[in-house]
Amino acid sequence: MSNIYGISHKGTFGGVMDLFDWKTTSINESATIHEALTVLDQQAMQIVLMVSEDNRLLGTVTDGDIRRGLLRGETLDSPVDTVANQTPTVGYDDETEIVWQQHIKRKSLRHLPILNRRKQLVGLYYHKTQQTPRRKNPVVLMLGGLGMRLRPLTETVPKPMLPLGNQPILETIVKHIAEQGFTEFYFCINYLGDKIRSYFGDGSDWGVRINYVEEPKPLGTAGALSLLPASVRDADKPMVVMNGDLLTKIDFRSLLDFHQSHGNCITTCVREYSHQVPYGVVELQESTISQLVEKPTYRYFVNAGIYCLSPQAVDSVPAGQFYDMPxxxxxxxxxxxxxxxxxxxxxxxxxxxxxDYEQAQADYEIFFK
Incomplete structure (x- = not known):
């Protein structure tokens, strides 16, 4: 039996409404966190339902559940039930929509699994807001790199403008961020920056405002922050800074909320990376073998190139100097x-x-179409 499955139960209950078909958002209890992430990435519902073979709801999983699990030491290969909320709030198919909305409001939920009285899933109710609230936090995209590792593709095209599907990489990035309510963009450009400026203009075609910061010379992944207008550097709002060669579906609102709730000066996005040593690892204490581990797998958090910076961090960047984020x-x-x-x-x-670019082309068709 596959780890990802579901049965359609879309229909109207008590004349109330059509429920979302939960089929594509479900996994079974033997799935891994990685498989749950795959479902989260491929669907737009921001929730995964852990379901038994007889369609009973065993738990729910959100990106926040996974994030908390990774912070306490779980890995992407861990069973999904280690991070699942196994006592989720639910509604029942013989209740009215008003009751469902009360559940959502009382618990500040995005979704509400709907069960029948046999505890089996019959649908997923969600409250879709009419308009995404605007975020006034600046978004700074570092776009000035030479793209040497992607030559010859970048000899006449800046890396962020390489095509991905039917649009440049950078357009996919901008659309994803803009959909989350961010409208104030700063493009830090250098190499072939005129091609970026010519394509995006002032950003009005995407419903955003794009400001351009021209680096007189390459300034690294942080140096261009010193060139931002004083009104931005001195503002009391944290900013998002991201390398322009990343393809991601990160929720930037969650990043900002995390940054502010933890009182951080800098919040760095990290990604789990694992590496298996193809040999037996010998640990020595002086000349004595203390342990022998056959082909161990080591797991790390690596820098993902996305940051949230408070004003004090931005203000400390030296003016006009090459300066990297690390x-x-x-x-x-x-x-x-x-x-x-x-x-x-x-x-x-x-x-x-x-x-990586070839893989991104394949992934785009799965995660961004």
Missing amino acids: ELIKAQMAKGTKMGGFPLAEYWMDIGHIP
Whole structure:
């Protein structure tokens, strides 16, 4: 039996409404966290339902559940039930929509699984807001890199403008961020920046405002922050900073909320990375073997190239100098300021090499169409 399955129960109950077919959002209890992430990435419902073979609801999983699990030491290969909410709030098919809405409002939920009185799933109710609230936080995209590792593709095209599906990588990024209510963009450009400016203009075609920050020379992944207008650098709002060669479905609203609720100076998005050593690893204490581990797998959190910065961090970037984000993070750590890691529970791909670009082309058809 597959780990990802579901049965359609779409229909009208008591003349109330049509329920969302939960088939594509369901997994069984033997699935892994990675499989739950696949469902989250491919669907737009922001929830996964853990369901038994007889269609009983065993739990629910959101990106926040996965993020909290990763922070406490779970891995993507861990069973999904280690992060699932096994006592979710539910509604019943013989209740009215008003009752369902009361459940959602009382618990501040996005979704409400609907069961029959035999505890079997029959649908998924969700409250869709009419308009995404606008976020005034600036979004800074670092777009000035030379793209050397993607040559010859980037000899005449800046890396963010390489085609992905029927549009440039950067357009996919902008659309995803704009859909979450962000409208104030700053494009930091250098190499072939005129091609980016010519394509995007002032951003009005995408319902956003794009401001351009021209680097007189390459300034690294953080140096261009010193060129932002003083009104932006001195504002009291944290900003999102992202490398322009990333393909991701991260929820930037959750990142900002995490950053502010934890009181961080810098929050760095991190991604789990695992590496299996193809040999037996020998651990020595002086000349004595203390342990022998055959082909162990080591897991790490790696920097995902997406950040949330408070004004004090932005203000500390040296003016007009080459400066990378790791240098900024280390400098703030040396001052004892609070730093945070935000584990990505969503799709993420660093398009750094040609094989990555080829993989992103395939992924685009799955996750972004």
